[in-house]
Amino acid sequence: MSADDIEPGDAIHRGHPVIVDRYTKGARINHWITAASLVLLALSGLALFHPKLFFLTGLFGGGQTTRMIHPWIGVVLFFSFFGLFLRFWKANLWKREDGTWLARIRDVLTGHEERLPELGKYNAGQKFVFWSMSALILVLITSGVVIWDQYFYEFTTIEQKRVAVLVHAIAAVLAISVWIIHVYAAIWVRGTIRAMTRGSVTGGWAWRHHRKWLRELAAKLPNGRSKTTHAK
Amino acid sequence: MFPPIPNPTTKPQRPTFGAQDLIRRSASTITPPAQRQTEVAKLIDVSKCIGCKACQAACLEWNDLTEEVGVNVGVYDNPHDLTANTLTLMRFTEWVNPETDNLEWLIRKDGCMHCEDPGCLKACPAPGAIVQYSNGIVDFDHDKCIGCGYCVKGCPFNIPRISEVTHKAAKCTLCSDRVAVGQGPACAKACPTQAIVFGSKDEMKTHAEGRIADLKSRGYANAGLYDPPGVGGTHVMYVLHHADKPEIYAGLPNNPRISPIVEAWKGVTKYAGLAVIGFAAAFGFVHHLIAGPNRVSDADENAAERLADGRRWRS
Numbered sequence: 337m338s339a340d341d342i343e344p345g346d347a348i349h350r351g352h353p354v355i356v357d358r359y360t361k362g363a364r365i366n367h368w369i370t371a372a373s374l375v376l377l378a379l380s381g382l383a384l385f386h387p388k389l390f391f392l393t394g395l396f397g398g399g400q401t402t403r404m405i406h407p408w409i410g411v412v413l414f415f416s417f418f419g420l421f422l423r424f425w426k427a428n429l430w431k432r433e434d435g436t437w438l439a440r441i442r443d444v445l446t447g448h449e450e451r452l453p454e455l456g457k458y459n460a461g462q463k464f465v466f467w468s469m470s471a472l473i474l475v476l477i478t479s480g481v482v483i484w485d486q487y488f489y490e491f492t493t494i495e496q497k498r499v500a501v502l503v504h505a506i507a508a509v510l511a512i513s514v515w516i517i518h519v520y521a522a523i524w525v526r527g528t529i530r531a532m533t534r535g536s537v538t539g540g541w542a543w544r545h546h547r548k549w550l551r552e553l554a555a556k557l558p559n560g561r562s563k564t565t566h567a568k
Numbered sequence: 569m570f571p572p573i574p575n576p577t578t579k580p581q582r583p584t585f586g587a588q589d590l591i592r593r594s595a596s597t598i599t600p601p602a603q604r605q606t607e608v609a610k611l612i613d614v615s616k617c618i619g620c621k622a623c624q625a626a627c628l629e630w631n632d633l634t635e636e637v638g639v640n641v642g643v644y645d646n647p648h649d650l651t652a653n654t655l656t657l658m659r660f661t662e663w664v665n666p667e668t669d670n671l672e673w674l675i676r677k678d679g680c681m682h683c684e685d686p687g688c689l690k691a692c693p694a695p696g697a698i699v700q701y702s703n704g705i706v707d708f709d710h711d712k713c714i715g716c717g718y719c720v721k722g723c724p725f726n727i728p729r730i731s732e733v734t735h736k737a738a739k740c741t742l743c744s745d746r747v748a749v750g751q752g753p754a755c756a757k758a759c760p761t762q763a764i765v766f767g768s769k770d771e772m773k774t775h776a777e778g779r780i781a782d783l784k785s786r787g788y789a790n791a792g793l794y795d796p797p798g799v800g801g802t803h804v805m806y807v808l809h810h811a812d813k814p815e816i817y818a819g820l821p822n823n824p825r826i827s828p829i830v831e832a833w834k835g836v837t838k839y840a841g842l843a844v845i846g847f848a849a850a851f852g853f854v855h856h857l858i859a860g861p862n863r864v865s866d867a868d869e870n871a872a873e874r875l876a877d878g879r880r881w882r883s
Contacts, residue, residue, distance in 0.1 A: 447859055
């Protein structure tokens with residue numbers, strides 16, 4: 337039986353240290369396209385959100401081009417994130433141990449992993465990032481289309497556009513905040529970023545943070561001494 | 569009769585107001601001038617309008633704009649709506665007065681109202697793209713406009729239009745260029761019945777009082793001035809024969825104000841939003857200072873190796 341949280345490409349390699357493949361090349365490219373568009377969207381969006389940040393339009397070649405390009409980057413983000421969604425949704429389904437993990441959030445923040453339940457590929461925090469981003473991006477693309485006046489002006493009333501622009505701003509603020517949490521967690525938990533650059537983590541990282549996932553992968557290891565080298 | 573503005577001199581004149589007279593500038597904080605200029609206003613007496621559209625023609629002429637040839641769908645409104653070229657538009661309404669059973673032909677010249685509290689300016693994200701002069705004129709600076717359409721959402725009167733050609737917002741300027749050299753707006757100049765007059769806001773109010781008294785004496789008991797307080801008053805005002813129900817004049821809003829949604833978007837959301845983002849960043853920073861990095865220990869690595877190897881030894 338294959339567990340929900342084992343994704344295609346996940347594999348464990350014996351050695352010193354043990355290396356665990358976490359993200360395929362496709363997943364990593366998909367992630368970084370999403371990441372780049374999200375950063376560009378945040379910069380161009382914030383430029384139009386607060387007058388103090390209007391200078392950011394300079395990064396995009398002025399106010400007119402910022403206004404023009406922002407929705408198109410949004411389209412890229414939407415489809416790119418949709419790719420991530422298809423890849424990751426199953427491993428992000430809520431599990432019993434996630435409730436326990438959340439209840440012990442104090443131990444999470446103070447780094448007492450030993451007091452936390454064994455977790456699958458993602459912890460409740462990562463699942464929160466995944467599902468809140470999924471929801472927020474859906475809200476952002478929908479409200480964004482409503483205020484994309486160049487192509488969709490005639491399909492909605494001005495009152496609907498007012499609601500959309502407010503919803504868009506609030507959702508964007510939340511998405512940027514979730515993004516900050518996402519990036520911070522990746523920095524704070526050392527050994528995480530290589531999962532999205534090289535595609536693999538060390539066995540110790542997986543043991544410390546996602547032991548259930550590591551056990552599931554270890555259970556699939558063929559017996560014998562045949563696979564001792566690291567697949568790079 | 570209101571004394572018409574005399575014909576202009578042929579000599580060059582210095583503008584009487586300019587950048588130094590701004591009391592509001594979009595997406596900017598400015599220090600308004602110590603002294604406000606006399607507030608100007610355009611008064612549109614709907615009861616005197618004959619629907620000739622001379623004002624529309626004069627507006628196109630003065631602003632050097634051309635409207636596309638339209639399609640007749642059986643109404644007099646031409647074009648059918650305000651556009652980036654048509655900055656003022658006669659809107660015709662056939663209204664049956666339920667009290668008299670008379671058909672009344674209501675003709676309202678639509679266009680920017682030059683609000684004292686302009687929703688377009690408050691919504692605008694581009695510094696200086698919308699300005700308000702101390703005489704009350706609200707003007708768009710096309711060079712600074714980014715074409716986002718936020719002004720359309722901010723306006724309580726549905727006035728600004730985004731040009732599909734230039735991707736910039738357009739609306740009536742109250743002929744700020746003409747007013748600056750002592751002339752009235754082109755529409756007022758062209759109006760053959762003095763349904764449109766221009767002067768200081770006080771003069772216009774006084775003139776309106778006379779017109780309203782006249783209308784009341786002719787049986788229009790609800791005649792009145794449209795100078796909506798919800799937007800702080802306007803610098804384009806109407807004399808209406810039925811001021812108690814402005815909406816019969818092609819949907820002129822009764823008690824307009826900047827939408828609370830726009831106020832929330834441009835007010836609390838702007839500050840709370842940056843605060844939330846700042847809090848998230850500060851939380852990460854402080855947490856890292858206190859908790860320090862979460863490192864994988866050698867024991868973790870060893871345990872993982874035992875797990876991977878354990879499988880091998882067990883069989």
